[in-house]
Amino acid sequence: MGTLVMNNRLHKEMVVAHPTAEETRMCGGCRSAEVDIDWYSVGAGEELGDRRRARLDLARAATRMFALSGMTVTADPGMPMLAVKTRTGATQMITRFNALARTTERAGKVVDPLSDAAIDAVQRWDATHG
């Protein structure tokens, strides 16, 4: 996705989840195409307030999920994007749900939800944050 200029365009792009050519890429293992759509936004609701709440929910849930890696995700109510921050403070702004996983991969902070370490980290996070 390129840099987004207008809020209403961003709003539309987070609601509409049709893959573009550049979002269709190949799987390195099996060479099968993988379609990349922002499917989370389908359940977010249509109103601007719904989208804001969805971003806040996503930021909180992502921070909890990434507890093992120490990455945090925040959503400024006035900004239609998420800030993904590493422990050292390196920050990346993202506009799409799918970009979360790619951002953690690029940072070398992939969290596998099936691993005991990730599960334990979330349980500790819950004990601390309620």
Next chain:
Amino acid sequence: MVDVLIVGGFLGAGKTTWLANYLARQSQRSTTVIVNEFASTDVDGTTLGDIDVTAQLRESVSIVGGCICCERLDELRLALHAVVTTIHRLGADADHGSGDLVVIETTGLADPAPLIELLNSDRLLAVNMVLREVVVVVDAIDGIRHLQHRRLARRQVQAAGRVVVAKADLVDAEQLDVVAGTVLRINPGVPVTAAADGIESDLVVTDPGPGLLAVDDEDRDSGAAPAAVTVRIDPEVSWAEYALWLEAVTRLHPEKFLRTKGTVRTPSGPLIVQSVGSTIARPQHTTTATDTTMVLIYCGIERERVLRSLQTFVAGVSVVDRVELTPC
């Protein structure tokens, strides 16, 4: 005679989407649909129920909790007997249009061969029903991978009278050629068509080539036998938590999470959410779902690990039932 159509294809290939469009074109026929689900929740029945095809349906029968090609074969036999009985009871006065039709939609883990054998060997069925076609749906995106790594997927194609390459609009012509070439290598001469969003059209194969079939089966040992678990998702569950968990496990373990499907309540209403391998389909709003359950079909991983992960990362999930299966 009652015409029978068997619809098969691997998990998430697009069988139900194709079937919904097929049924919409059968307005002149009195049709009974038998839908089989590996798990105990009839997600495909819900999907079909959301599509306006009910006017043509005489009856929709769900056989859940196992596969009709093996452990639920007797249930299928009884269901087909019931169809024959109903048609005889209605007699010649009934308006059958251009004839009665029974459509059997299998699970993605079913081998069509035992179903064909049943229709031929059962005396009541043999004299009252005729198998018109076995349609096998192959996923244009993931189909090659399944055909390379899953013996069952190849057996399905071998049994096909026609192969429909679904999601054809999501790949380019070159990929379609490779899929068609691979299908023709497994089942030479079988008619191959394409479908986009369930709407079927002729497949213009520019150069089928030899296809891809360097086989490396992942389902050859019993440790990789698929299993399913049905979970109930509390209506108050966080959509974000579920979405993040599903995105992560399907992205990191596409070979283990074969298929997930079910209904989740979200801020915009109930959604049917489905995944196959690493591909998560665009969720669809539903008006007919009465329950928020999710079916997870997985292999090569312990059930306890799946549940521990899901219940930790997504608060408000409880187990409904579990099904294990020996490979068909």
